[in-house]
Amino acid sequence: MPFVVVITGIPGVGKSTITRIAMKRASAKFRLLNFGDLMFEEAVKAGLVNHRDEMRKLDLTTQKLLQLKAARKIAEIAEKEPVLLDTHCTVKTPLGYLLGLPEDVVKTINPNFVVIIEAFPSEILGRRLRDLKRDRDVETEEQIKRHQDLNRAAAIVYAMYSNALIKIIENHEDKGLEEAVEELVKILNLAVREYD
Numbered sequence: 001m002p003f004v005v006v007i008t009g010i011p012g013v014g015k016s017t018i019t020r021i022a023m024k025r026a027s028a029k030f031r032l033l034n035f036g037d038l039m040f041e042e043a044v045k046a047g048l049v050n051h052r053d054e055m056r057k058l059d060l061t062t063q064k065l066l067q068l069k070a071a072r073k074i075a076e077i078a079e080k081e082p083v084l085l086d087t088h089c090t091v092k093t094p095l096g097y098l099l100g101l102p103e104d105v106v107k108t109i110n111p112n113f114v115v116i117i118e119a120f121p122s123e124i125l126g127r128r129l130r131d132l133k134r135d136r137d138v139e140t141e142e143q144i145k146r147h148q149d150l151n152r153a154a155a156i157v158y159a160m161y162s163n164a165l166i167k168i169i170e171n172h173e174d175k176g177l178e179e180a181v182e183e184l185v186k187i188l189n190l191a192v193r194e195y196d
């Protein structure tokens with residue numbers, strides 16, 4: 001049976017860092033897929049964007065089409081090996097929040113876990129200010145809180161349409177990282193039983 005762990009968290013929460021360390025420590029070998037990368041590949045092929053941070057500004061129909069293409073590729077890969085999918089519960093577009101895993105997409109991927117990495121809005125703001133590589137939207141702590149609240153609500157819907165359990169992992173400044181990694185490793189180790 002495919003084993004897919006979806007890992008989410010708003011930009012700047014430390015998702016990539018936790019994922020990288022947890023993958024090295026896990027006893028199961030995971031294929032790390034980035035939903036944004038898969039969408040970006042298709043978007044570039046179609047001549048739609050030059051930078052990944054332009055994708056959330058594309059028209060909705062195009063974004064949904066790119067999502068579904070990415071989902072099909074992910075499902076195909078998950079037939080052969082455990083997949084760790086780095087993505088977002090919701091994406092903030094100029095017109096409103098877009099569901100990261102709408103019904104057709106979440107049913108195609110059928111995740112076993114939806115992990116949400118969270119931190120305090122003040123911590124996230126600080127991390128965003130230190131990351132100059134990305135074209136991040138400038139947000140207030142209030143907006144960050146609202147986005148995190150919405151992501152929990154979205155995760156409920158994803159669990160409804162799949163086999164997913166929801167796991168919330170906190171990543172705080174003082175010793176949070178080590179505990180967060182441990183919690184993710186526990187989930188990844190469940191994959192050992194799945195592909196034999």
Ligand code: AMP
Pocket residue numbers: 011035036037039052053054055056063067086087088091098099100101
């Ligand atoms: P990231 O590098 O994870 O911040 O993702 C880059 C971009 O990919 C995001 O800003 C979105 O435009 C897009 N993206 C990633 N995951 C999804 C998703 N599940 N649904 C729609 N767009 C996504």
Ligand code: MG
Pocket residue numbers: 015016
């Ligand atoms: Mg990232």
